[in-house]
Amino acid sequence: MSRLRELRTPVFWAEGHPGRLDRENWKIEVVGLCKKPRIFTWHDLTDMPKTNADARLTSVTRFSVRGLWGGVRVADIMNAVEMDPAVKYVRFWSYRQIYDAAVPVEIACKERTLLAYEFDGEYLEEDYGGPVRGFCPYLWGYKSAKSVVKMELADTYVSGFWEVRGYPDEAYIEAGRVRDLNSGRTRPIPDGEVVRFLDE
Numbered sequence: 001m002s003r004l005r006e007l008r009t010p011v012f013w014a015e016g017h018p019g020r021l022d023r024e025n026w027k028i029e030v031v032g033l034c035k036k037p038r039i040f041t042w043h044d045l046t047d048m049p050k051t052n053a054d055a056r057l058t059s060v061t062r063f064s065v066r067g068l069w070g071g072v073r074v075a076d077i078m079n080a081v082e083m084d085p086a087v088k089y090v091r092f093w094s095y096r097q098i099y100d101a102a103v104p105v106e107i108a109c110k111e112r113t114l115l116a117y118e119f120d121g122e123y124l125e126e127d128y129g130g131p132v133r134g135f136c137p138y139l140w141g142y143k144s145a146k147s148v149v150k151m152e153l154a155d156t157y158v159s160g161f162w163e164v165r166g167y168p169d170e171a172y173i174e175a176g177r178v179r180d181l182n183s184g185r186t187r188p189i190p191d192g193e194v195v196r197f198l199d200e
């Protein structure tokens, strides 16, 4: 059983579960404002420098799960495609292109924002957004699009799947109480990325 499943991490697929996905033949297309738009294959991504981020995915539905997320920094992807300085948002599209989420470029290029393919040393399964998902610990989990197939670099913002259904466009993590899946306790958090709980 995968670590995320052991921790009983909820499986969210608002647009419907994608079923089996082909890891070896996975491709992510990067388009929009850049000098070298291109397709990154599974092997291109796993050949790039790997970043392991000890970080939390925290949902607006008030759960938070911590582990070692492994993948390629979105910043490294932006360098590879030679992003245009006019870019303000990176819009992630999930498999079937029903689910999307746009992240401000400064946050997309922070050190722990990844195209993640691992959690605690195991490849991500389809339930949790495998083969490759967006992972952005700085914002509510709805900005971390699962099973990403396309990234669009744009100078304008477009509300994504959850934002058009009423969640805030900024997705700034607000203070409150969340269920910490790692300890099994409901604990208080301050504003912003969940690095520490207020009771630690």
Ligand SMILES: Nc1nc2c(c(=O)[nH]1)N[C@H]1C(S)=C(S)[C@@H](COP(=O)(O)O)O[C@H]1N2
Residues within 6 Å of the ligand: 009, 010, 011, 012, 013, 014, 015, 058, 059, 060, 094, 095, 099, 127, 128, 129, 140, 141, 142, 143, 144, 145, 146, 147
């Ligand atoms: N394609 C897709 N990506 C998605 C979602 C979704 O429903 N579909 N849910 C989002 C939300 S609200 C959260 S909190 C996280 C949850 O990730 P998990 O299902 O791996 O726990 O994925 C985000 N990415």
Ligand SMILES: [Mo]
Residues within 6 Å of the ligand: 012, 058, 059, 060, 061, 140, 141, 142
């Ligand atoms: Mo969420």
